[in-house]
Amino acid sequence: APELRTLSHVRTLLTLPPESFAELLKDMRESPAVSGLVSRSAARILQKAERERSGVISTAQSHTHFLDSARMARVLGRSTVDLSILKREPTSVYLILPSDRLEAYARWLRIMIACSLLAIARSRGQPKERVLFLLDEFAHLGKMHPVQRDIGLAGGFGVTFWLIVQDLSQLRSTYGDTWPTFLANADVLQAFGTNDWDTAEYLSKMTGDATIFVRTQNQSRGLSRGKQSQRQEGTALSVSERNRRLLLPDEVRRLGRDTELLFVKGGSPLLTFRTNYREDAEFLGRSDPNPLYQPVTAPQIVV
Known part of the structure; x- marks a missing residue:
């Protein structure tokens, strides 16, 4: 039945x-x-x-x-949405679990994400707007084979993944030796608030090397003895080239909370300012008040 x-x-x-x-x-x-x-x-x-x-x-x-779980039974007892609508019409679907239930019910989230990807892949054609999968605490959700499989193919059926992790160690712990796949297929990588040393080392390597000029100055003094003793002084100045990481790991870890590293595929690494949506004039009023923060008064703009 x-x-x-x-x-x-x-x-x-x-x-x-x-x-x-x-x-x-x-x-x-x-x-x-x-x-x-x-x-x-x-x-x-x-x-x-x-x-x-x-x-x-x-x-x-x-x-x-x-x-x-009685709640899971109610959620999965009947279907109220055709997930292929994500590809046909502008639609927002929020899947939210309390942090204390994340480990217990992460399987439900994985099922819903897998079903959504399958429904989109089965719908022919390209959507008018790309379908965004914004997955916070991605590593804590457990291993998602559909996401790992589709990360390099998603562009073909109109999907963009935005994956958020605390550090690369989490990604390595969940996905083992295949974790670099996610970074290799990323068009944009944002990094801020880095405390993990391995992550800082990886980001430092991604910034590449810079050529710096090192100026060296040597001074020499001497005294010749004899009938006509003379004091001799000399200065030698040399300039040499050396390679240095654009940012060293400890410099990555010391970046300010409002600063982020931005890596865009095909471009040079960028050191940018991280905008706070609660304070930036362009974004104020576009979201409901965040209950985790005190209200922010809109700045006065004089033109």
Whole structure:
């Protein structure tokens, strides 16, 4: 029945008592649905040794544990939006989890993002405006294979990713040796408030080397002895070229809170001023008051 085609019902089936689950596999084995796919799925489970089968079911139960939440059940119980609309019409969708529930329900966020990407990829053509996926605390959401896969292909179906992480160590911890993929496919990289040493070292390398001129001055003094003793003094001045990082790691870490490094693909690194949307005249009034900060009085502009 259509009303049973939900992840919550999948969770119900996975947690059936052993006898009921065996009956379920038997019914699936005899089903001709989906050109025999249901039957073959049941056969693969039944063909496994008892110990391996138990491990597979246990893993499935572990990864669907978050579905026991009543709130998750309500959210996933029915669909209220066609995600392909993201490509057809200007639409904003906000997926928000409290920080204390981020680890427990990150799977839900990953599912929603994966489904959104799939819906967009299946819709033919290019959107009038590119679809932006703004993913804050990206590394804390866990490994997202669809994002990792599509980061280099997203431009083909009109998607832009804006990924935010605290430091590169987080990205390395979540994605292992493949973490540089995200930076290699980035058209723009913004960096500010860097405290992590490894991140500072990486950013320092990205700034490249600069040629500096070093002026060296040597002075010599001498006294000749004899019938006519003489005092001798000399000065030698030399200029040499040396390579130096444009910004050293410790200089990256000491950048002010209102300063950011900006790397735009194909361009030189930029040291820019970071605009505060709550104080900048161009952005004032374009957002609701931020409850985490005191209200800001709009500056008086005289023309």
